[in-house]
Amino acid sequence: MMKKKMFITKMIIVTMDAMKQIWREICYCENEGCRVVLVSCDCSWLMVVREKQKVKLWNCCFH
8 A cells, every 4th residue: 555645634532422423524524625534433543534535434443
């Protein structure tokens, strides 16, 4: 995998109960521009990368 330079604009630590709400907020930020959002839920890190005008969700625990 190629490594890209990414700029972190937000870092949120949440519980499992809040994950669904955070998920919705992340998936619908269509006019945020190119952003990377890191979400920590227990030991699970979710990275949301906007690439080529599409929002992709990556679970970093499953490389």
